[in-house]
Amino acid sequence: MSLDRLLETLERDARAEAERVLAAAGAEAEAIRGAAETVVARRRAEALSARERALRADAAVQLALVRRRARGAVLDARHQLLERVRAAARERIAAMEGEAGSLALRLRAALACHGDEPVEVRCAPALVDAVRAGVGERAGTTVIPDPSASDPLVVRAADGAMEVDAGLGGLFERHWPELAVELMRELETAR
Numbered sequence: 001m002s003l004d005r006l007l008e009t010l011e012r013d014a015r016a017e018a019e020r021v022l023a024a025a026g027a028e029a030e031a032i033r034g035a036a037e038t039v040v041a042r043r044r045a046e047a048l049s050a051r052e053r054a055l056r057a058d059a060a061v062q063l064a065l066v067r068r069r070a071r072g073a074v075l076d077a078r079h080q081l082l083e084r085v086r087a088a089a090r091e092r093i094a095a096m097e098g099e100a101g102s103l104a105l106r107l108r109a110a111l112a113c114h115g116d117e118p119v120e121v122r123c124a125p126a127l128v129d130a131v132r133a134g135v136g137e138r139a140g141t142t143v144i145p146d147p148s149a150s151d152p153l154v155v156r157a158a159d160g161a162m163e164v165d166a167g168l169g170g171l172f173e174r175h176w177p178e179l180a181v182e183l184m185r186e187l188e189t190a191r
Helices: 002-096 100-114 125-135 168-190
Strands: 119-123 141-145 153-157 163-165
Touching (some): 100 119, 100 163, 125 141
């Protein structure tokens, strides 16, 4: 009987040891699985965070591109508007170039720039009579009709030292940058 009991005790102890080892292995496996799940969850969160940052950065770049294109479209529209206004103003100015009151005023201003120095006034042939009337009896002034003149009214010192473009077109073109800025300012204010 002692051998049977010894075998039973050994078997029972072996079973208990096996259950203990199996339970310890199960607990260790569960700890490893839990740690692995924690690592996987952390890596997943890091990957999602990195992907979200990349998507946000890409969205910011795309938004900046869209905004830049929109600003470009607005600037193009403004430029086209200004060019239409400029073309219309040029047409009106060309039609007003020989208007007597304006011509006399511009001619007096151009002559005043030269003081009492001798000058020659080159003008479009259609303006000769009005220019001669505007010059009056001013000494040292020669009126020269110039059919090839690109500017309808130019007052030049006889020695060529100074030239004043007194044409409305030239005056308009010289002041166009300021006029365009003021026009856009008024349009923005009107919105």
